[in-house]
Each structure stands twice: as structure tokens, then as C-alpha cells.
């Protein structure tokens with residue numbers, strides 16, 4: 001179905017950047033710059049600068065950024081890692097693939113790890129905290145880092161959804177041992193396929209990730225240091241991402257304007273809860289504009305019938321996917337979010353007209369008791 005207001009618009013996005021993107025791709029192909037060339041190194045340097053750290057290491061997905069970060073932190077069998085269930089499954093799968101046990105705790109009103117629940121989840125097996133900066137907004141990193149320090153825990157930030165967001169002026173991915181980013185096409189910095197990166201100030205971690213992504217090989221000496229994986233960020237992808245990174249600040253500003261329009265149009269409408277929290281400390285970049293309503297499913301159908309595309313992240317709690325074998329934690333709030341959240345159209349291409357259409361439809365829905 002062709003939507004009048006699409007959730008995202010990759011064709012419009014490419015059309016806008018066509019000249020620059022084509023030049024970057026053709027440059028790589030013409031020069032044979034396919035694997036680990038200067039385009040990747042340039043992108044890593046620019047990304048590290050943008051995040052505010054010393055190193056960035058490009059990998060082929062956000063999942064691999066998480067997995068390699070956990071390995072570099074020494075997480076392994078017998079360890080516990082505290083994280084949330086209200087996240088993309090990759091966060092938890094990365095912990096499982098290290099042989100460790102994910103301890104799932106509640107999120108707060110803002111969908112991020114409830115920092116007041118962390119300490120009661122810590123045991124003698126806890127090795128790391130893995131907060132997820134969801135929807136473009138950081139977790140309360142001052143409290144979280146203080147708890148981690150007091151208990152001697154490593155912090156790995158899942159910043160897949162928060163490139164460019166800050167807490168107390170510091171960038172997502174610059175607080176913990178590492179920050180883990182995803183360049184899945186519909187992230188704020190999206191490639192034309194999968195991609196990811198680890199950011200860190202730790203030289204050892206940067207080197208380990210650099211080796212792990214290349215089957216453990218040191219490309220200078222040819223020596224293999226680990227049983228690694230084939231997980232390098234493609235050079236062509238890096239060239240595209242480098243072009244897009246230079247535009248990111250203007251796109252993030254655009255997202256914030258769109259969020260503000262939603263806020264003005266939807267404040268006080270029905271039982272809708274809008275995603276605006278503690279803006280004195282947080283700079284949100286609105287990867288997703290997530291609203292909540294007890295009538296979410298009927299609202300979505302109503303919008304779909306009027307040509308407005310929405311998404312739900314995520315419609316059922318992760319532990320209800322039986323094959324994942326996660327057991328059933330007692331997380332009533334997370335369960336409720338699965339019933340109530342809906343993400344409205346939001347991208348660098350979302351127009352003010354599209355917001356007006358979406359807002360008008362939502363107001364119409366709530367104007368009568370459906």
C-alpha cells in the first residue's frame with residue numbers, strides 16, 4: 001500500500017543527495033577502493049570527532065558493535081549483564097552470544113533503563129551495565145555511571161538509536177567503555193544496507209575490535225590474534241556514510257522541528273502521552289517519535305485507513321518469543337508499553353505538511369469516543 005504519509009522515505013532521501021552519493025560510490029568503484037581503504041578511515045575519524053571520543057571502529061552492524069564490545073569488556077560465560085527488555089532483540093542476543101546471562105530490568109517513563117532499579121539487580125556475577133539510549137534520548141548517565149563506578153562494573157552503551165543525542169552536553173557513546181551504533185538504513189545516520197560502529201577512548205578496545213572485525217588478523221603483520229569474524233564495515237558503505245555524516249547536524253535539527261510540531265499539534269489530545277522529558281539535561285534527536293495511548297491499535301488502524309504509516313517498536317515483550325528462552329521476568333511496565341506505544345512518521349524527509357495531515361487525523365480519531 002502506498003502511504004500518503006510514509007513512515008520514512010528512502011527514495012526521497014536518495015534523490016536529495018544523489019549527486020554527492022553517486023560521486024562517493026563511483027569514486028570507490030573507479031579506484032577499486034573496496035575494502036578497508038581511506039574512505040573507511042576518514043569516516044571513522046569524523047565519527048569519533050562527532051561523538052567526542054578518540055576512536056571509532058566501523059563494523060558491519062550495530063549487533064557486531066555490541067558483541068565485540070562485550071568481548072572486549074571480558075564478558076563471558078558465568079557473567080551477568082544488566083539491560084532492558086524494551087529494546088531491539090540484538091541488544092540481548094549479543095549478551096547471549098558471549099555466553100553471558102542478560103538480566104532484564106524495567107525502563108522508566110522515557111523508555112530508558114530505570115536507573116533506580118539497577119542496584120537491586122546487581123549480584124556477585126554482574127559484570128556490565130548495558131543501557132539502551134532508546135528513540136534518540138539518553139539514559140540518565142550521571143546516575144548510571146556513578147552506580148557502575150561504585151560497583152566496579154563496565155558500561156557498554158547501546159547508542160544505536162541516539163547518534164548526536166547528548167546528556168549534560170556529552171554525546172551518546174562517549175560515557176561507557178564503548179558506544180555501539182547502527183547505520184541500518186532508517187537510523188538517523190543510515191547507510192544503504194547494514195553497518196555499525198564502536199566508539200571508545202580505550203586504545204586496547206579499539207585495537208581488539210579492529211582485529212575481531214577482520215577474522216582476528218593484524219593487517220600490518222598478517223598475524224592472527226583472535227578467532228574473529230568477517231565483520232568489517234564495507235568501504236563503499238563508509239564512503240556513503242561519510243557524506244551523510246556531514247549533513248547529520250541539519251537533519252537532526254529538522255527532526256527536532258518535526259517533534260516540536262507534533263508537540264504543538266498533539267498536546268492534550270485524548271490520552272496521548274508525548275515523548276518530551278527533562279530537556280534541561282537531554283538533547284533528544286528523535287530517532288523515533290513515540291507516543292502512547294490505551295487505544296493504540298484502533299488509532300493505528302484509523303491512521304492506516306487514511307494513508308498515514310506508523311510502526312510499533314515492539315508489539316510483544318521479548319520474552320514472549322518462546323524460542324529465545326528468556327524466561328518470564330516481572331516487568332509490567334515494559335508489557336504495557338508493548339500494548340500502548342506507536343511511532344509516528346519521522347525522518348529527515350518528513351515535511352510540515354505530512355505532520356499536519358498526521359496531526360489532523362489523530363485529532364479526528366480522538367474527537368469521538370472510538
Ligand SMILES: Cc1ncc(COP(=O)(O)O)c(C=O)c1O
Nearest residue numbers: 061062063088090091160182184
Ligand atoms: C536499540 C538497538 N540496538 C541494536 C540494534 C542493532 O543494530 P543492527 O540492526 O545494525 O544490527 C538496533 C537496530 O535496529 C537498535 O535499534
